[in-house]
Amino acid sequence: MDESVTAAPAPRQDTAAAEGPRYDFRSAEPKWQREWDARGCFRVADVPTDGKPKYYVLEMFPYPSGKIHMGHVRNYTLGDVVARYKRARGHAVLHPMGWDAFGLPAENAARERKVHPAKWTYENIANMRAELKRMGLSLDWEREFATCQPEYYRHQQKLFLDFLQAGLVERKESWVNWDPVDGTVLANEQVIDGRGWRSGALVEKKQLSQWFLSITKYAPELLSALDGMDRWPERVRLMQANWIGRSEGARLRFALTAPEAGLDQVEVYTTRPDTLYGMSFLAIAPEHPLAAAVAARDPKAAEFVAECRRMGTSEAAIETAEKFGYDTGLRVAHPFIEGATYPVWIANFVLMEYGTGAIFGCPAHDQRDLDFARKYGLSVTPVVLPPGADAASFTIGREAYVGPGTAFNSGFLDGLDVDAAKRAAIEALEARGVGEGVVNWRLRDWGVSRQRYWGCPIPVIHCESCGVVPVPDDQLPVTLPEDVTFDRPGNPLDHHPTWKHVACPSCGKPARRETDTFDTFVDSSWYFARYCSPKADVPMVRAAVDHWMPVDQYIGGIEHAILHLLYSRFFTRAMKDTGHVSVEEPFAGLFTQGMVTHESYRTAAGPNGTWLYPEEVEKRADGSAVQRGSGDPVIVGRVEAMSKSKRNTIDPGAIIAKYGADTARWFILSDNPPERDMEWTEAGVAGAYRFTQRVFRMAEALQSTPAGPPPGMFGPAARTLRGITHKTVAAVTEALEGFAFNVAVARLYELANAIGEAEKAAGESAGAEAQAGLTWARHEAITMLARLVAPMMPHLAEEMHARLRPEQGMVADLPWPEPDPALLVADSVTIAVQVMGKLRGTVTVPPDSPADAVIAAAEAEPNVAKALEGKRIVKRVHVPNRIVNFVVAG
């Protein structure tokens, strides 16, 4: 999904392993990967019959840019922890992987390197697949597909045709955002600050005939359903709600005092019908039909409209945001005030795409209208009186008043508050038949046409006699021609000598194929459903999607908070309405991970220096950094998102080769909460690596210990360790359930530390029976550690477990451990004792001791007694097993 390409030179190969009984990840990781694969551990059926509860874990599939990057490693590690954990909890887990394989980089590669997009893409996929496999992910690889395969996109064409038939597709002549560098149309969402999201080129406005998916038909439910999506991050729901942008207001028609080219009225949309009496002008968008009509006879108007088009979304317009207008000389009548008329302006700040492309200007209560009115000397009449303000003296200066208040200077609305005035105004408009209350949406239909080769062909044929004719089912898929050239700008499909010439399926006459291809967001709007039955000869097998959908846990970057997720939600509804699925929402749970960041480095030479890769930098003991080899000073820059341009990238392949997949996974999980940005540091990885070695040594030390039934007697050390072991099971379980992977890691470090303590105690404890008990407890602890660590470091877990409990088989097949409830209860509890809320000491008592006993012990504690000396205790607060607080006087 992410088209950025990460490339860094491979770092030098350090040998991290030294002497000693070490965990050899280099042999262990491939071994267990082969073992899981051979046993088909992670394969599930399209329609399972085993009766297990289903769980569908999905990470956003990658764009095959060539290499995996750290963002992928984080994403797929998070998903794998969930998948392995849920599997151990008895779920049948669907955990698939595939490729978001259409898109511009392949065409760019074709242009720059003369390699065919398909070849480039499939080679990248092969490379990235191998990299992912080295991570040891619990994926069902038999479900893999790439969206550029005709076996995939033929079903996308079928879905489109079904949507077309269901009235969910429209062909519209529309103003589009044209990217002159990429030579293609961009969705509004793909225009960032007036520039193409990929090329960075200034976007122009152009009128084209385009295919649109009618996402706006679903706007109300796409909005209302957000309320129930309690396993989505609040801020993503909010971003989507803002994007859909529901507003309530009125649509009303202003009569022109004299008709213009047959037009006798102008329709506007407003959220403030209560301010109609404050009107001072009417403004229309430069693209408005009335503007075109005026321009046809008025050269100055034509020039102004042309000027607006040039400025359009240009940088100058965006940055200065200055308002320009042209007075057409036309006038409109006020709907309420007999005889009053107002000028009609063409204004650059009125958007044709929103509402009706026309507004009425009320400068006193809208900042934009005020700016415009001040610039052109138009009247400013306040009609909403702020609470407490004086009607006689209230005036508007440079700031419009947009707050609450009561209507004044407003005829029949006078005295009403803003909400009541809105209702009254709408009633009056409706009574006169010139307007009505409406709900308006910011969301616009989804333009999916792209003038590109490397995408899914839109399966329609244009016939001069029959118009637009859908490609018949039996002629699907419409496949891309392979013999294309990229030596000139524009769409290679359009340049192809023969491809577009076909017979009309309806009348048989020569006709022309649609040469546009789909926006690649279409490909990713249903792939999650295809995974349920990836080999089927229909888009999806109903029984399979009904079983697996919705995705229980979807994981990916926040950058897809709006586009991909909203399109997928729309697509799922459209698929439901065309009989493909039963669900409305594709993703029951969503988790958005943070970015992976790293320090950046620059040479000190020159004005800005040269960016250096981390491998080229050597850190000195004094904290300074120098260039490896030359010893030249290096400027350590800020920690920021890994990017090729800043060269602060770390190649996952190199990390896995040096430390192993488990270490990389462990570090990425341990550093911080997964929703935040994490900083990749060499020291952090090294620490994670040390842990793998340490716990492996512990397992080796206890591997010859027979794992029989518990011995009859446990000494204090053994009892302590067992308590920690079982509390860790409970704590890690809770942490994993809550996506608190860094906390799970911390609890496992604690368990490892406790085993270390027990090891020391083993040398000291007296009595053979106590020794045996402690050894048994240590064996239990390290075995539990292996099993608890398994979702995060699966290879190490298997390697340890194979030594500790070989008779039990693989960890991957074992259920998740359950703590012994009896061991979760402590022998004693330490209770904090406060005097006036300040900690003065602690007392250790049996759990659930009666209040008076605890309070007595607390008062007796020497330091507490000292603090209470000479004071009168007015209140004794006792919270069982937690705290005692004395409130004193005097």
Place this chain on the structure above:
RNA sequence: GCCCGCCUGGCGGAAUGGUAGACGCAGCGGACUUAAAAUCCGCAGCCGUGAGGCGUGGGGGUUCGAGUCCCCCGGCGGGCACCA
């Protein structure tokens, strides 16, 4: 401009309203070693010799008790952005 989120040691962070700083990283001291690496043991919020005091961006409030709840302010980050 509007909306949202965040702010805890040197750093990443932990903490159902109940012993703030778990755990890790970095650091310091020690053991082992001819030496280093690795490993192991120990110390470690700040001020103070100590008793003790101060501490979760700042200020106020609720509470026996606030990192946690409420109000105000500040800073940082993100989303939307001429949406009428």
